[in-house]
Amino acid sequence: QVQLVQSGGGLVQAGGSLGLSCEVSGRAISSFRMAWYRQTPGKERDFVAGISPGGTYYVEAVKGRFTISVDNAKNTMFLQMNALKPEDTAVYYCTAAGNSADYWGQGTQVTVSS
Numbered sequence: 796q797v798q799l800v801q802s803g804g805g806l807v808q809a810g811g812s813l814g815l816s817c818e819v820s821g822r823a824i825s826s827f828r829m830a831w832y833r834q835t836p837g838k839e840r841d842f843v844a845g846i847s848p849g850g851t852y853y854v855e856a857v858k859g860r861f862t863i864s865v866d867n868a869k870n871t872m873f874l875q876m877n878a879l880k881p882e883d884t885a886v887y888y889c890t891a892a893g894n895s896a897d898y899w900g901q902g903t904q905v906t907v908s909s
Contacts, residue, residue: 797821797898799889804903807879811907815874817889817900824870828892831863831874833885833905840888844874857883879907 803815815831830845844863845852851863862875872889884907889900 797891797893797896799891799898799900801887801889801900801903804887804905806906806908809879809881809907809909811879812875812877813879813905814876815887815889815903815905817872817874819870819872819891819898822893823867824865824872824891825867826893827898829863829865829872830890830892831872832888832890833883834888834902835885843887846872876905879905881907881909883907 798820800818801815804813807813828847831843832840833843834840843854843857844861846863846865853861860878864873883905885905886902887905888902891898
């Protein structure tokens with residue numbers, strides 16, 4: 796049974812940094828295409844960053860500020876968020892896409908105050 800457990804996030808002032816973690820259990824993280832999404836109230840869940848053997852991918856709004864990475868030994872994905880802006884405030888979700896199913900973490904609140 797695959798599970799994704801998120802940690803990190805919280806409250807930070809604009810310009811600050813936060814990190815998110817997503818630990819995968821039940822299967823090797825290397826068997827998935829991993830990504831981070833975020834969602835604000837009343838809106839759809841939007842792609843933020845992704846990582847696969849082909850490389851890393853970012854939505855334009857976070858390029859140069861966010862860094863996605865994976866530690867295969869820890870079976871964990873990370874999102875380092877720097878130079879945070881109030882518009883980055885959202886619930887952040889990690890996701891693991893497999894050949895037959897997608898899995899989601901429980902979500903983590905990130906709040907950036909101005």
